[in-house]
Amino acid sequence: MIKIALAGNPNCGKSSLFNVLTKARQHIGNWPGVTVEKKEGILKHKDKEYKVIDLPGTYSLGAYSEDEIVARDYLIKDKPDVVINVLDSTNLERNLYLTTQLIEAGAEVVLALNMIDLARNKNIKINAKELSKRLNVPVVEISALRKEGIDNLINESINIRGNAKKVKYDESIESGIKELEEFINLQNKNLKYPSKWLAIKLLENDKFVSDYLEKHNMRNIIEMKNKIEEKITNTLGFEPEMAIVDGRYNFISEITDGLIKKPSEEKESFSDKLDKVLTNRILGIPIFLGVMYLLYSITFWIGKSLQDMADGAIGSLGETVGSFLTSINTPEFLVGLVTDGIFAGVGAVISFVPLIMVMYFLIGVLEDSGYMARGAYVMDRVMRALGLHGKTFVSMIISGGCNVPGIMSTRTLESKKDRMIAILINPFVSCGARLPIYAVFIDAFFQTHSALILLVLYTLGIVVALIVGKILSKTLFKGETSYFVMELPSYKIPSFKNVLILTWEKGAGFVKKAGTIILPAMIVLWVLSVLPYGVEQYSADSILGKIGSFIAPIFVIAGFGTWQASVALFTGVIAKEAVVGTLGMLYAGVEEGAGLTSAIGMHFTPLSAMSFMIMTLLYTPCLAALGAVKRETNSTKWTIFVAVMTFLIALVVSTIVYRVGLLLGFN
Structure with missing residues (x-):
């Protein structure tokens, strides 16, 4: 093909x-x-x-x-x-x-x-x-x-059959390339790259190519390159790397000479006019926050009604399946597993797919229109004031969808200091998988202020990330921050197809995770909740209840020291979506939607609910995100550091919110 x-x-x-x-x-x-x-x-x-x-x-x-x-x-x-x-x-x-x-x-x-x-x-x-x-x-x-x-x-x-015109460099550069190419060919090594291309890259001081040759014990080629480089530098008065870059730009100027006609006086474009307002030094950040508030408002306005429809469909299906299994004399153990473990657990997660997809659709519209790039641009001043690189905020915007690609995107930062800080603070940014947790608690306690609460949570995650980044830049990772250069694309009407494809990919990924990670986790948790045989299901006497009771004292100070909440947080390390599924199953196997919301209302107060949401926002990232940290840092030490640091900071912040709230009379 x-x-x-x-x-x-x-x-x-x-x-x-x-x-x-x-x-x-x-x-x-x-x-x-x-x-x-x-x-x-x-x-x-x-x-x-x-x-x-x-x-x-x-x-x-x-x-x-x-x-x-x-x-x-x-x-x-x-x-x-x-x-x-x-x-x-x-x-x-x-x-x-x-x-x-x-x-x-x-x-x-x-x-x-x-x-x-x-x-x-x-x-x-x-x-x-x-x-x-x-x-x-x-x-x-x-x-x-x-x-x-x-x-x-x-x-x-x-049908292409071409022989494209290549850049013609200065005579000394061309001579150096040819000499180095011939020397490489004489080595008779089975190299994976063309000799001429290797010669050019070596004269450009390409670190990857140099490391590749060092790895294959071809130090003699690098030594020859150093001799040729010195000869060229003596001839031109500057290094061949600069001469090659200059040669390419001269080539571009030659082939485009007279081919591109632009207006003598370039009119101010629509994008330029918009940017005068949207990237304004004073108005830029408030407008960005306003746009995000509007995004969350629309997410709940449209997504909530779609979620209610999904609730009803999953609830009806669960009842139908449960009745059918009972009618054919299925053992009570299996009926409970299907209705309470799968439909109450996994169903609670799946019911939030419409809400997730609405949010991703709106984010896709902002990205495809070109506005999200402006969000990174207006935050650059804040980032620099904190000693952080502007591109760090680009990775944080990506983390708003999922922490894994956000962490991966930090590789675009050239400085190791900037890259390490960005990797370590990205898990604080609220990802899409946390949205179902917020949605349940907001529905139970904060319906009239849903968008505001969501904006506060997302903003808090970013603020904590920036503060931690500032501390890290002054302690573990000292040094100057490199400059931030970013291209702002022109504004355009979003492509409906592009946005739909993005929405479908994210929604499908959410459902896939529910089937491959959350379903097995819910089955294991349900089994632990009914063992040992003879104990009351979902009680503190079950194996799961004892595990939760062992962990729970840690969270008493933050206002949610129940064994159910503790188990939910524990499963959230596997996947953040599992928090809702676990709560849906543990609170007496309640169904998703209204049943779970009312159960939350009985076991939490508005203040403890806020504290719990902050804990889930900031605490230890999921296993997939920890895996991304391990790959990007190539260090088990830094992975453990992230897991412990985020947990401790989350516990401290949620405790402060709860205790200060009590002092102020909120409960």
């Missing part, structure tokens, strides 16, 4: 093109050996199928992040049949830097000038035919959002 890879800068519309080409025929996993997300899909065209691989968005094929290494390794080792290089037509010159590196890597390239409609709106004219002629590669104008030019792009991609 012909393999087509999509490559491009972040925010160039690559994901939109991937969705257009593959429709719903997609699979998401991880690249082998790393935690970078891998997206694959099938393109069907004229009764034939083609595999489409969406490479990580990257500005270059350097070695500054794992994303870049994954992208270039795939291009060089796996050698896709064609690479569609997606370019932002409104920033063509900058996007072409990656193009020069793709061509150098030996890829068969087709240029897709995306967002051509936005370029036209800005009166930017590009001579695509002449660009194709000068580069000797197919160039197609497209708009992935409007599905314009897609058929032409597909035809060019599957």
